[in-house]
Each structure stands twice: as C-alpha cells, then as structure tokens.
Amino acid sequence: MNAIVVNNLTKTFGSFMAVDHISFHVTKGEVFGFLGANGAGKTTAMRMLCGLLKPSSGEGRVAGFNIDTESEEIKKHIGYMSQKFSLYNNLTIRENIRFYGGLYDIPKKELKQKTDELVEQLGLTSYTDKLVQSLPLGWKQKLAFSVAIQHSPEIVFLDEPTGGVDPITRRQFWDMIYETAHNGLTVFVTTHYMDEAEYCHRVSIMVDGKIAALDTPNELKKIFETENMDGVFRKLARRAKRNE
C-alpha cells in the first residue's frame, strides 16, 4: 500500500518553477529520504504534501486524501516537525505535549496517559514540569519528534530534523525513527547530512525542481559509481543550473 502517491506535481511562483512535474510514491512503513540542495524545491514540495500549499498543477494523494481538495483531512493524518525547533520554550514539557495533543483532538484522558508514557520512554519523567528551554537541544529534538507522532499519524514529515545536533544524538534520533517506522509509520524526511541518507530505505534527490534520482542508497551508489551518498549528491549537484 502506498502512503504517498504524487503525479506530475508542479508549483510555480510567477514564472519561477519551484517544483517541476515530480512523480513518485512512498510505501507504507518506509523511511523515505528527500534530498536536494538549498533552493532545489524540496521544502516547497513538502509543504504541498502537508497541505500548506496548493499545487499549481498535477495531483497527489497523502494517506489516501487528495492534496488539492482534502488538505484539511490530510492535516489530521500526518505529523509535522519543522526544521526550526518547534516546541514552546516557555511552556513545560507536559504543557507542550498537552498543547499539541489538544490540536489533534486527542481525548483528555488518553492524552494524560500518553504524556506519562511519552516522558517515561524518553527518560524525562523527572523533568515533566520543567520549562522546555532548560533541555539540551538533542533532547528537545527527540521530544519534538515524539510530540509530532503522539496522535499516531500515518505519515510523519520531518523537515531537516537533525540540524545542529551532535552525531551521537543524531544516531539515537535515527534509532527512534527506525523504531517508529517498524511499527508501520511512514517517515518522510529531508536532510542535509549525507550519512543520514544512508539510513533511509529509499532516497530521492531533487535538482532544479525535478527529481534527478530515486532509488535505494546502494543502487544509487552503484549507478553513480561512488562509495557513498555524498559522492552521488556531488555528481548530481554539479548538474544544477539554478543558483540560490
């Protein structure tokens, strides 16, 4: 079953074609890496998938809903974590969890129970009523991820979730991603780190608004005859005509 299906999706801003007829699909439970240099159009594409932007043409379905006409339904079935840290610093951990839970209409009772489970999983039980700003960045990031998936969405969109986090925490973060994907959650992730691309089941690389390559990391390395994803990315990026 496919969690995301996209066909000739296009977004133009004036005469500028930010996303140029892209087509792909993501299967359920997959960790899908969405790569591209700055300005390649990956954020625009992702915003369309999340129902934040209307596509100029083309079609797409996310969690079975049309991205053009059913964006409100889509919003209920996805989780979203932005590249900037997206919890409220001057609310406590509990308040943050409760607030985001409230946005998705999780019943109060369930939410209370979930909150306790969540902080226990993260080992933050003793910090539940501390302000989020007192946490180190790595912890905040993990918490943000947990919060983004607490309403059990079908797909979670992560927009450069590991920016500015140290390698060990990043590793732990990816373990978390794997665990949730294992439970049937589809993960759609953009990243700048090429070593992270290796963790993905499949990777698409955008260049100039188009998808220039899409395959498993191993296949990509074979096709482009390099030893790691970084090589693949460099070879593709060289073709880019667009500059920032």
Added chain:
Amino acid sequence: MVIKEFKHVLRDQRSLFFLLAQPVMMILLFGFALSNEVKETKIIVVDHARDEISKTLINRFEQNVYFRIIDIVPDESMADDIFKKGLAKLIIVIPANIADDIKHQYKSIVQLIADASDPNTAAIVSTYAGAVFRDYQNELLGLVKMPYEIKVEQRMLYNPQLISAYNFVPGVLTLIMMILGAMMTSVAIVREKELGTMEVLLASPIHPLQIVLSKAVPYLALAFITEIIILILSVFVLNVPIRGSLFLLLAESILFISTTLALGLLISSSTNQQQVAMFISLVGLMLPSLIFSGFMFPIENMPLPLKTISNIVPTKWYYNIVRAIMVKGLGIESIWKETLILATMTLVLTGIAIKKFKVHLE
C-alpha cells in the same frame, strides 16, 4: 489554544511587568511632572522705581503661588545673562517714573521679558503676570468710574479649573491601548513565525483563523485590565471624574481594542521578523497616533493635508470618544459618528488582514 496563549503572556514576566507598569508610570508622570500648569515660576524683577507702587507690585508677586521672585536687580543689563544661565523664566521691568506716569498721564508701561525658548510656558507665564497687573489696575480704578466698559466673563465648560489631567488621561489611555493592541499582538504572532512553530500549527488540523484569534484574546484581556487600572488611577489619584456612563466607555474601548488588534494582525501578516513588526508599529502607528490624535497637538491648527490624514488615524476618534464620555459626560447620541467610524475601520482592517493572512499562507 487560548489557554496556551495566556500562559505565554504570563510566563514572559518581563514584558508583562512592562505592560502593566507602563500605564501606571505614564499616568503618574503626566499627572505630576508634565503638567501644563505652571507653578512657582522663577522671576526676576528689575525695579527702576523703588517707590511705593513698585513695592506693592513686588509684594503681589511674592504672594502669588504661581511666581517666586528670586532676585530684585537695579537694571536689565543682566537680563540676557540670566536667561542664558536659565535662572529665571520671566523678567519684569518696572520703569523709574511709574508713580509719576500713573498720576499725570494716567498710564504707564511695564515690560515683561519672557524666555520664549519654551513658547508654551512663556505664553502662559506672561498671561499670568499680565493678570497680576490687571488686578492692581482694577483696584486703582475702583475709585474712578469708567464711562463704559465691556466685562469679559469666562466660563470654561467641562473643566473650569483647566486641569491638564482631563486632557492627558484620555490621551494616555488611547496610546496605551494602541501599543498593547497593535504592537504586542503583531509581535506575538510574528514571534511564532520566527520560532517556526507557526508552520507546525498550520500543518495541524486547527484552522488558521483560530490560531490568530487565540493570539488576540489574551491581549484583549490584558488591554482591558490595563484600561481599568488607568481608570482607577485617574479617578482616585488624579481626581479625573468619569462623568458619562462607565459601561459605554468600556464598550467603546473594546471596539477600539478590536481596531488595534486588527491593525496588529495586518502588520504581522506583512512581515516575518519581530524587529520589523516592532518597527512598523512604532513608526507607522505610535507616531501618527501621538501626532494626529489631537492629544498633544490640536488638529484644528494643522494644514489641510495633515487634517485629512488625521481622519484615518483611529486614535483620533477613540480619543474624542473617551473625552466626550469621561470629561463631558456625554452619551452615545453625541458620539455615534465616531463609533460608527471606528466600527467601519475595524471591519475593513480585519477584512484586509484576514485576506492578507490567507494569501500569505499560499
């Protein structure tokens, strides 16, 4: 959602303190320090006459609460020096032959030299001093019957003692509401954009309008509390009465706060940076509010283009309303025009803001 916004506002204690302390400070400052009334003006008398009449005159000034004679000197050559040193605001020159002149020519000329580097004070002070001389003249006249005279009887309606608090309490109220409503709201929304949390909120099922409205509610409440603080202060500390209906005043205030919130929303949808939002509110709203509300500078004296501009500044209308209710004690029948204008402004602004907000999301 609304609860969370309240918590945000309450957690940010520094700005909360600022918001609540500011009106108190402004009211007290205006109330006691920046009064338009001039008391204990320092004056210097140049007494060329040194006779009975000049003594009587000096005596009168000494007894007057508005003046304090700091020196009596023989000639005015030092006048310039005195002003430069800022020792006095006014110099009174009594001519040498004042007694003779009055007796034989039935007139004498007393000179008042005022430091007009502060024109308002200079004008007020000279008027006061003039009044002292007129009083004396009237006493001299008391014996002589004038062939005919026109007596001017002044009646200062609504504020007979010309207490300046009557003027600035509505002014400060207007300004504070503007700051709270427009600036704080726009900054709060833009802050969310800057943090990146706005995107997450937008990606959630909650409606964008709901996000914005819940931002506005705590500030509406805060603005309302501030308003009540100001009113309490002005009634009990500054003795400015609320002559009209308190209910009407509060209702009009909610209308005005809505106007400012709409303005704040409009600002927030046109920028993504807190500092820009702050700057726009300050330059784009605060200054026009200050200048065109009629609080500091009378609108009647402005050239036509500026007068026209003043009509689109919401503060002007609210200021008129507050003055009408508080000071004049008028009811809705005399301020329906202002109310209607404010209401229209609010609707139009909200409309534009919502439209812009939606476009911005695309």
